[in-house]
Amino acid sequence: MxxxxxxxxxxxxxxxxxxxxxxxxxxxxxxxxxxxxxxxxxxxxxxxxxxxxxxxxxxxxxxxxxxxxxxxxxxxxxxxxxxxxxxxxxxxxxxxxxxxxxxxxxxxxxxxxxxxxxxxxxxxxxxxxxxxxxxxxxxxxxxxxxxxxxxxxxxxxxxxxxxxxxxxxxxxxxxxxxxxxxxxxxxxxxxxxIDLERFRPRAGDRAAARRRFGLPDRDTIVFVGRLDEEKRIVDTIRALARIVPERDAQLALAGTGQREEELRALAAELGVADRVFFLGFVPDEDLPLVYAAGDAFAIAGVAELQSIATLEAMSTGLPVVAADAMALPHLVEEGRNGFLFPPGDDARLADRLLTVLGPERDRLAMGAASREIALRHDxxxxxxxxxxxxxxxxxxxxxxxxxxxxxxxxxxxx
CATH class of the missing domain: 3.40.50.2000 (Glycogen Phosphorylase B;)
Structure with missing residues (x-):
């Protein structure tokens, strides 16, 4: 040979x-x-x-x-x-x-x-x-x-x-x-x-996925990753607190990390403790269901050299709202599959999330565009x-x- x-x-x-x-x-x-x-x-x-x-x-x-x-x-x-x-x-x-x-x-x-x-x-x-x-x-x-x-x-x-x-x-x-x-x-x-077969659109599984993780049936923003400082999840929780007066929404966080107690305290302080769900460590075989439970994916971190989690969310068919930092702009085509926001600006993050959680037709179109972009990363x-x-x-x-x-x-x- x-x-x-x-x-x-x-x-x-x-x-x-x-x-x-x-x-x-x-x-x-x-x-x-x-x-x-x-x-x-x-x-x-x-x-x-x-x-x-x-x-x-x-x-x-x-x-x-x-x-x-x-x-x-x-x-x-x-x-x-x-x-x-x-x-x-x-x-x-x-x-x-x-x-x-x-x-x-x-x-x-x-x-x-x-x-x-x-x-x-x-x-x-x-x-x-x-x-x-x-x-x-x-x-x-x-x-x-x-x-x-x-x-x-x-x-x-x-x-x-x-x-x-x-x-x-x-x-x-x-x-x-x-x-x-x-x-x-x-x-x-x-x-x-990413594995495009494992992470694929699962619209028909949404209700079952939410039951699997104990999530109420409402607009759901998801994040998958470590609950650590550089992920800036505080910005996402602050954005959620801005959203809930206008929209019946919640945040599901899949992962563990050093900042979990701090994040729980912040959610309580902002009055959204009942809308922030800490799913803890999710086994790899169940990870696709986390994305299936969501309507949008939000990532506020500024140290992502690629962000596999964002790609997995996109491959599942979720619109994305991401910090305009490092490699995340490579994954978001503004207005097509989601939006970027200035790092640390939770008011702009909230505004962008309200947009992607808007009319279902628009949300589905952005999700389809996310999937199309993710196909480049087979x-x-x-x-x-x-x-x-x-x-x-x-x-x-x-x-x-x-x-x-x-x-x-x-x-x-x-």
Missing amino acids: AQFDRPLRVLIATDTYPPDVNGAGYFTHRLAEGLARRGHRVHVVCPSERGEPYVTVNGEVTEHRMPSAPIPFQPSMRAALPLGLGGHLARIVQRMDPDVVHAQSHFPVSRAALRKGRAAGIPVVLTNHFMPDNLYAHARVPAPMREAAGTLAWRDMIRVAGEADYVTTPTPRAARLLREKGFARTVEDISCG HRRSLERFEDTYRRLRGAPPVPLWVERAVAERAVAV
Whole structure:
């Protein structure tokens, strides 16, 4: 069998993976499973969710769980312990002899895999899901220190990315951000992709979905994601409080996070506690029903490099009201499938939500447009593009590491 026809051996390195609940972890899981279903041999290296190391075969994917410890202030997540990590990765690379190493960040597991792959002469792809804004609250970085911390974090990320053979990121805006931060080489935007069959219009399931989650039968705004500071859910609750005098509406929040008690208190303070429903952690198999229960999707966060949840809502046929920030404008065609609003402007958010919750005919038309736009993000197409990238790199001579480091150092200097 020719080199480019045979199944690939892919080693994916990630610092977050299910049962972690976040977009990067879910994307990596779907990537691994999708590649395995297409006949490739896929191994994943990630932190152990229970502390001690172990190896397991999960479906068609082999998982190498590295020794880990709880992340301070984040009891639901763990980080790999650095002691012995490089040796673990070197042995996995030697035994598996992958065609490509695909690192999902610049954090310890991904960084170690990148360097062991390069040392073995194996091409390395790095996909960036990183935004400092997503770390500030988790690491309890005081507001006055965030700008300096963000600068240092970006500098470290750009330096590590410079060691990879090829860099991707989910959206054109995210690619542009890397260049703005000093990355001097090509960055390819490859959508994280979504399963268009799982997340599809389910108008006939709305009543059942609302009963499933204990939601009254009224206009329903949904949000899926972490209940953390950078998601700015306070803006959505404030917008709901502005809406209810004019419209019988409610907000359903699917997810958990550090700010849940604060959000409950805010809803009570604004007199909408009986209209804000905290659904908690929703298992992946039930997630499509959350969107089916809704009439519109609202997202107020400003640190989204793509927002898989927004894409899932769109694929389900929901109009979207989103903050005009980062990659969200790539998903919203103003007036066609929803609206953008200035970040932090809950009055404008409320106004836009009233518009999309207006006449049913208009709402359905915007939902249909959302579905049409979401079709561009078929996860099968994303898998094909990553396969093409892997095969192309495997067929190309490796670039000397000293050249990559020199490029990265110049990028940081600029």
